[in-house]
Amino acid sequence: MEAGKLKQYVVNDLSKLSKIYIGEELDPLELIDLVPESLERARNLLERALGKKVEPYECDELCMTLGYKIAVIVAAVLKDKWLQNKLANFVAMEIAKSLNKDDLVSTITLLRKLGYDVTDLDEPLQVPIKVHRGVVLPEVYPVKIHLISYVKLAKRFLSDPHWKVVNKPLLNGFVYLKPDEIIRLAQEAVYSKVIQDVKEIGNLEVSDLPNRLREIVEELSSAIRKTVVKRKRVEESVKGLYPEALPPCIKSIYARALEGANLSHQERFTLATFLLNIGLDVDEVLEVFSRAPDFNEKIARYQIEHLAGLRGSRKKYSPPSCKTLVSWNLCPTKEECKANHPLSEYKRRLRARRKSDAQGNGSDIEGVSRMDGGTRER
Structure with a gap:
């Protein structure tokens, strides 16, 4: 094959x-x-x-x-x-x-060649999880990976409860994994290797x-x-967005989204909720995420509509506060900001831009969304 x-x-x-x-x-x-x-x-x-x-x-x-x-x-x-x-x-x-969950030799070999500390176990770790009709049913973990290697490979989705270290068997500095989990990490390892090959040139x-x-x-x-x-469907300036007024955290994620980077769950949540709350509609936000290497329009649209309050609980989500973004390591430099929330900082920067423009010293801000998501100024 x-x-x-x-x-x-x-x-x-x-x-x-x-x-x-x-x-x-x-x-x-x-x-x-x-x-x-x-x-x-x-x-x-x-x-x-x-x-x-x-x-x-x-x-x-x-x-x-x-x-x-x-x-x-x-x-x-x-x-x-x-x-x-x-x-x-x-x-x-x-x-x-191409990797087989029933035969992990190729997966282990690949990860080792790429420099990760992974071992397949002769006797898989078995962790009892429940008793059914008097029989103890265990979770079986046939592979262990060093904690440092695990964190490197799973860093994009460590915010997902399934991948958090505290929710994994951890013994003597090794995280124990199921077959589908080690294959998922191998996929991340290959992605990183290709990017590294490009950078080395x-x-x-x-x-x-x-x-x-x-x-x-x-x-x-x-x-x-x-x-x-x-195939590039996103312009550098999305209608209704004023990139120069973006706070550093959002500007960084937005730029990476346009480059087609594999954003983490936290980055995607932060960017999507921010764009929705400054007045972009679902289709405009979808356009920003359309460059993602794993983009699936049907899934992405559903997720964005959920965040916009159009599905599920009908609750419109707000982007995380600065404090939360710092804890997620998504704040590149808090010193530049004077507010405690990305939306407040964006609004402050817009006011400063408008004031400068009114004095004849700024650039055109046509197309900027109102903070309440209402009619765009012209």
Whole structure:
């Protein structure tokens, strides 16, 4: 299965490819000339990451590995974080699909290669949870992971009660997990690895590449860039929002949302409730989140409508206070703010902008939402 092969390609270094597969070291251009179909593999991977409905391009192991590495180079050269996040999320999900809950050897091996302290247990930990008709029924945990590794991998969803350390078996510095949980963490590990691979390339410019490699990357980049531009549905300024007045906490999350970052549950809740409370409607908020690498419109719409008070208890949620955001480690710098709540700070900054604009020193604030969500000023 194509997805099943991906996991070994993520952990192989490009400089080692020819040595691993053909027994001698070749430079990247010689390797690409030897395996030209790797270019089609790279294009196919990037297109599928961006949602194009095409069949996976099948080829041998060296081709698949080299194709992944070329795709990463293209994503880095384009300097588009949305594309980079989409690629990372796609690769991670493809690998997660290939992992088997009934045989965790591949999952454990993958996590170890990526540097995480994980052990499969010969005798799984069994924790009694209830008695049914006189029989004690246990929860079974066949894997343990060091607490530090666990926190690194689960950091995006540690606010979820299911993933909180206090709700997990913890013995001698190790967290014990069920099969589906360790596979979920492996998905996070692969996502982080792809992003790391992109970052390690650095601020590479196409002009820095050797001629032949530059031609290859330019050709692939040109085709992918068209798809990226076509699929970016969110403008830098959302109607009804004045980005320059955003408090630092919201500005940071908002910028990452537009980049297609995998936001944590806390970040998504904070941003969605803030945008709803400054007057954006459900569709406008949905547009902001549409860049998320795991975006599902049906699920996202339901969640946003729930926060807006249109479903469930009909209660409209407010964004967290500054104190809560500090406790969630989502406050980049409290020193810049004079209020104790993001909404109050946004309102204060809007007033300052309007005053400055009235004096002829500010920028146009047309389209800013009223704090009560009413008619936008023109």
